[in-house]
Amino acid sequence: MLEIKNLSYEVQGEEGCLGILRDISLTIPDGKLVVVTGPNGGGKTTLARAIMGLVTPTAGQILWNGQDVTALGITQRAKAGISYAFQQPARFKGLRIGDLLELAAGTVLRHDEQCQYLTRVGLCANDYIDREMDASLSGGEVKRVEIATVLARRAPLMIFDEPEAGIDLWSFSQLTRTFRALHQEGDATLIIISHQERIIDLADDIVLLSQGRIAAQGPRGEILPRLLTDSSAPVERSCYGKKEAEYRG
Numbered sequence: 001m002l003e004i005k006n007l008s009y010e011v012q013g014e015e016g017c018l019g020i021l022r023d024i025s026l027t028i029p030d031g032k033l034v035v036v037t038g039p040n041g042g043g044k045t046t047l048a049r050a051i052m053g054l055v056t057p058t059a060g061q062i063l064w065n066g067q068d069v070t071a072l073g074i075t076q077r078a079k080a081g082i083s084y085a086f087q088q089p090a091r092f093k094g095l096r097i098g099d100l101l102e103l104a105a106g107t108v109l110r111h112d113e114q115c116q117y118l119t120r121v122g123l124c125a126n127d128y129i130d131r132e133m134d135a136s137l138s139g140g141e142v143k144r145v146e147i148a149t150v151l152a153r154r155a156p157l158m159i160f161d162e163p164e165a166g167i168d169l170w171s172f173s174q175l176t177r178t179f180r181a182l183h184q185e186g187d188a189t190l191i192i193i194s195h196q197e198r199i200i201d202l203a204d205d206i207v208l209l210s211q212g213r214i215a216a217q218g219p220r221g222e223i224l225p226r227l228l229t230d231s232s233a234p235v236e237r238s239c240y241g242k243k244e245a246e247y248r249g
């Protein structure tokens with residue numbers, strides 16, 4: 001279980017203190033799929049980075065399976081079973097994609113195992129295993145390889161930051177099926193940051209993050225209708241083909 005208690009992250013801006021995350025409290029039981037959504041700049045990536053240990057919160061606690069991991073760095077958190085697919089993944093010149101998958105898995109993978117991970121993100125595996133994770137890959141390809149490495153890691157807590165970003169429609173369908181299957185297997189807790197209704201549709205629970213605060217959280221059946229219809233709620237509507245993002249309150 002992941003427990004986030006009164007988490008805040010403040011930075012010193014030109015006009016004083018800036019609250020990027022404000023008093024976030026969240027409990028995610030094992031095996032749940034939680035979608036975090038909300039307007040650009042709402043704090044979603046910062047929250048993911050705080051859970052992964054890339055950002056040190058200025059207040060609050062993060063507990064993973066009862067262990068207080070707030071003071072742990074990224075390596076220790078990875079060892080504790082937390083993994084994160086970046087919104088904007090890095091490229092690694094000189095490393096084959098097959099090597100990256102093995103590094104993530106922490107073991108030697110058979111050729112067919114490497115293929116499976118790439119197929120699950122919609123990549124034609126044989127074309128990619130021996131390619132380098134360098135500038136020759138397109139944005140969407142890098143993004144999908146990054147997701148495949150997180151799948152290969154098989155961590156009990158996986159965080160995906162806008163997995164849809166830059167990914168074509170066909171690969172996105174494959175990715176959606178992969179997330180659904182992963183959730184049905186029930187072995188991992190999944191946090192997916194997303195603006196896409198088809199991803200939000202997979203959620204057990206939805207967290208709406210806006211201006212650094214949790215504006216709404218609860219079961220999908222309760223929150224999704226509000227995201228789609230309630231004009232007084234802080235929602236981002238652009239992904240539903242309606243108005244541009246708007247925030248009130």
Ligand SMILES: Nc1ncnc2c1ncn2[C@@H]1O[C@H](COP(=O)(O)OP(=O)(O)OP(=O)(O)O)[C@@H](O)[C@H]1O
Pocket residue numbers: 011018020038039040041042043044045046047087
């Ligand atoms: N170190 C920092 N210094 C100043 N501002 C920061 C810092 N880190 C984050 N921010 C700001 O905090 C806000 C939240 O950023 P974050 O990347 O978490 O948003 P997000 O919800 O992931 O947005 P998006 O949907 O665009 O990915 C943004 O306005 C960002 O500019």
Ligand SMILES: [Mg+2]
Pocket residue numbers: 044045046087161
């Ligand atoms: Mg973000």
